[in-house]
Amino acid sequence: MVVKEIKAKSILRKHKRIDSWFISQYGMNFYRGCKHNCVYCDGRSEGYYVEGEFGEDVWVKVNAIELLRKELDPRRKRTPLKPCFIMLGGGVGDSYQPIEEKYKLSRKALQLLHNFNLPVSILTKSTLIERDIDIIKKINERKRAIVSFSFSSVDEKISSIFEPGVPPPRKRLETLHLFKNEGIACGMFLMPVIPFITDTPTVMERTIRKAKEIDLDFIIFAGMTLKDGRQKNYFLDTLKENYPHLIPEYSNIYKKDIWGGPVSNYQESIHKTFNSISKKYKIPRRIPAHLFDDILSENDLVRVILEHLEYLLKLEGKESSYRWAANSIAKLTEPLSNMKKDLRRINGVGPTTERIILEILETGTSSYYEKLLTG
């Protein structure tokens, strides 16, 4: 294993707008490369330019905390940060992978975020996060913290093949349970489900049932991408070794796609399976509004709920124009509460969307949305 200390030029990544998965517009990565070495990890694909041997070598941004302190300081900013969660995790290296034990960059970043009074959302696969429960509790008491773990399933054997450097699912669930018992909102990112291995109704149901048993606040679901090049080659080598009979099935669903996505009829079928099982267990399929209605601006709250609505209807196989309305709202500079009488002039807003927006402005949520959220 090679560990290389590097100096980053900046640390806070800013997205175009607050996304509806994490309710966050800002994220950060302290590590490039990931010792967890998940076989399906798309951090391995050439497009991310991760140097060294992925899964073995890790580049550490040793000046991350110094940079973050400057980048968060409101006195140094022309435009203040948008109110939303600050995201730790995702990208090309888990923030709690083993090297974090030595560098403690995630811990120090959490301390800073707490000092700046910011809400935090963390996504990891590592039980090392338990070390920081003290700071996460403080953040949660003052603003809010959400802790999420990603899973491809809760099957220990499958996980040992495809997530060789990650604590087993049983341990991850225990950690989530621990955070839940401390009053912290917790979720499962059921992603990626591995085609023909963890996407079957039986395996998916076992996973979702476990999430329900520990009363997780939400599950967010997605399939697996396989981009041509390092990511696909590495994955197929493991598949050949462990599930050789599935190789032809994979050729059928992974054709030429710039993002590495599977064909649409496969996508539809796994979303259908997820929809019916998650409805059976009544688990929200997006982060529920009560976890962010006091954090976002009113326009962002409306926009995110409309995007959630679009997704939830899509799960039911229905088309809607909520995303169109959400995109129009994203461009507004005036608060929606000043435009209550003119909502219908916003592109994509018809009588139903108008009613939903007025209800969100009044109550912080929409009863239609709440119903769809758990099915």
Ligand code: SF4
């Ligand atoms: S934990 Fe995440 S970043 Fe690390 S190898 Fe697995 S999928 Fe990639």
